[in-house]
Amino acid sequence: MSIKSSAITPEKVYKRRRVLMAAGAGVLGVPLINKAYGLFQDKQEVEAPFPQVVSLPGEKNQPLIPTPYETITTYNNYYEFGVGKDDPSKAAKTLTTSPWSVDIGGEGSDKPGRYDIADIKGESAIENHIYRFRCVEAWSMVIPWNGIKLSDVIKFALPNSKAKYVRFTTINDPQQMPNAGWAGGPYVEGLTIEEAMNPLTLLSTGIYDKPLEQQNGAPIRLVVPWKYGFKYAKSIVKIELVEKMPKNTWWLQNKREYGFYANVNPQFSHPRWTQATERVIGELGRKPTLLYNGYAQEVAHLYPDLDNRLYFY
Amino acid sequence: MGLRWLPLATQRHLMNTGLCLLLILGSFEAIMGPDLVSNLRDFTGTYGAYLLVASLLFTPLSHRFKWVKRNLWMRRNIGVWGFIYAAAHLVIWIVLEFYFDWALMLDEIKGNLFILLGIFAFFLLVPMALTSNNRAVKFLSFRKWQLLHCLTYLAIPSVIAHHFMAQKTAESEPLFMGLVLILVFIWRYRHVH
Numbered sequence: 001m002s003i004k005s006s007a008i009t010p011e012k013v014y015k016r017r018r019v020l021m022a023a024g025a026g027v028l029g030v031p032l033i034n035k036a037y038g039l040f041q042d043k044q045e046v047e048a049p050f051p052q053v054v055s056l057p058g059e060k061n062q063p064l065i066p067t068p069y070e071t072i073t074t075y076n077n078y079y080e081f082g083v084g085k086d087d088p089s090k091a092a093k094t095l096t097t098s099p100w101s102v103d104i105g106g107e108g109s110d111k112p113g114r115y116d117i118a119d120i121k122g123e124s125a126i127e128n129h130i131y132r133f134r135c136v137e138a139w140s141m142v143i144p145w146n147g148i149k150l151s152d153v154i155k156f157a158l159p160n161s162k163a164k165y166v167r168f169t170t171i172n173d174p175q176q177m178p179n180a181g182w183a184g185g186p187y188v189e190g191l192t193i194e195e196a197m198n199p200l201t202l203l204s205t206g207i208y209d210k211p212l213e214q215q216n217g218a219p220i221r222l223v224v225p226w227k228y229g230f231k232y233a234k235s236i237v238k239i240e241l242v243e244k245m246p247k248n249t250w251w252l253q254n255k256r257e258y259g260f261y262a263n264v265n266p267q268f269s270h271p272r273w274t275q276a277t278e279r280v281i282g283e284l285g286r287k288p289t290l291l292y293n294g295y296a297q298e299v300a301h302l303y304p305d306l307d308n309r310l311y312f313y
Numbered sequence: 314m315g316l317r318w319l320p321l322a323t324q325r326h327l328m329n330t331g332l333c334l335l336l337i338l339g340s341f342e343a344i345m346g347p348d349l350v351s352n353l354r355d356f357t358g359t360y361g362a363y364l365l366v367a368s369l370l371f372t373p374l375s376h377r378f379k380w381v382k383r384n385l386w387m388r389r390n391i392g393v394w395g396f397i398y399a400a401a402h403l404v405i406w407i408v409l410e411f412y413f414d415w416a417l418m419l420d421e422i423k424g425n426l427f428i429l430l431g432i433f434a435f436f437l438l439v440p441m442a443l444t445s446n447n448r449a450v451k452f453l454s455f456r457k458w459q460l461l462h463c464l465t466y467l468a469i470p471s472v473i474a475h476h477f478m479a480q481k482t483a484e485s486e487p488l489f490m491g492l493v494l495i496l497v498f499i500w501r502y503r504h505v506h
């Protein structure tokens with residue numbers, strides 16, 4: 001069988017998958033396994049407080065069912081607390097998240113200062129958004145976030161003409177974080193100002209109406225649903241409006257594998273992981289990955305060139 | 314150890330049963346986590362690598378420790394079980410991670426050196442696993458059999474490189490295993506010369 005892998009489109013992958021699933025899974029009784037596995041997973045169907053704000057193309061009739069809280073809070077990448085997925089939930093309790101203040105500044109802000117978390121939260125109403133969360137490692141979850149619009153916080157900082165990018169810095173305290181030194185400095189992420197002002201972009205303070213737990217980035221973390229998860233800076237202590245593109249941590253770690261934009265795109269495979277499809281945590285099987293993680297309508301206008309790999313790694 | 318009074322065949326069975334139970338119980342624990350696919354894959358991969366490295370240690374240690382020398386037969390069982398764990402790891406990758414979607418697997422492998430090293434190592438292990446019985450030794454003649462089994466010295470370094478590169482950042486465990494491997498190679502070199 002010779003298939004040019006360059007010719008793979010998500011649609012083809014999807015169709016192939018269906019055929020192969022039917023063949024392979026039927027034999028193996030995968031549906032049965034899936035069902036049995038579901039018994040362990042006790043899915044919570046939250047409806048009322050979480051309007052499905054964004055409906056994803058191709059999934060109009062298929063509501064996003066949030067991943068169980070237990071899974072969201074025990075399957076984490078937060079390297080400052082260890083590199084295993086189960087390390088952060090075990091190790092992160094040592095992080096004190098109250099009191100907490102965030103330095104807002106940078107040359108692009110006309111109103112820099114240190115703000116208490118309560119003041120920041122007070123800047124706008126807490127919103128509820130159920131977003132799909134897509135990790136660069138080719139898995140996904142569905143997370144019911146509570147948070148405020150990042151744009152409200154940026155407006156509050158009075159951006160001037162120098163505010164071209166936003167730079168986020170995570171707390172980095174070896175006293176509170178056993179693996180704080182892994183990146184040789186604090187975790188840094190960044191967005192363009194247009195990305196930061198997009199109404200989908202949140203500063204999250206909670207999940208499932210509960211305050212964030214440390215392993216999820218308490219007390220305040222970034223949420224940018226059309227990008228891979230490593231963009232979602234956690235436990236933020238500094239937000240700067242800057243003129244130059246920030247050097248984000250994973251890009252500094254490995255420039256071949258991680259970029260600045262990191263927009264989800266099934267066509268551009270990461271050197272380690274094909275991005276054509278994803279594993280949904282808690283389910284067996286794979287789902288096709290959607291361009292911009294399904295949020296193309298809201299964000300595609302931000303990127304002029306769909307064929308430019310720059311935007312997608 | 315205290316099991317010397319048992320017939321050798323029984324000791325062997327005990328060891329095989331133990332390693333089989335470890336595989337089963339470890340898999341049970343792995344599927345209780347939030348993501349059974351990556352847990353199973355990493356459990357079988359990690360323990361497969363431990364067993365394969367352990368199998369390399371028998372020869373050098375047998376020159377030092379009487380107990381190891383007396384139980385040199387374990388090397389074969391441990392090596393074969395290392396292969397079985399690695400095979401489970403590969404099956405999990407094909408079945409649970411990619412659902413037999415060969416085109417997608419091809420896309421994943423393309424330009425992915427760490428997976429290529431894993432596959433390379435696995436295929437080197439196959440002929441060794443198949444010839445890990447007395448009949449094969451007789452059939453091949455000991456010299457040829459021994460020559461074939463020199464492939465471990467290519468396969469196991471590939472496993473360690475695979476393990477190291479499978480991580481997103483440098484981690485100490487595969488580095489430590491690499492160090493052990495280097496010591497084995499130094500011993501080999503000195504022992505031959």
Ligand code: HEM
Nearest residue numbers: 355358359361362399403406428431432434435472476479
């Ligand atoms: C001799 C055979 C092999 C051994 C002993 C082995 C061992 C390992 C080890 C120790 C890890 C690291 C686990 C961890 O991070 O906890 C690993 C990861 C992995 N291996 Fe293997 N491996 C072998 C062959 C293969 C083959 C043939 C494939 C696929 C075709 C494969 C695919 C993977 C994948 C996908 C990962 C996970 C990387 C990640 O965390 O994203 N391995 N393997």
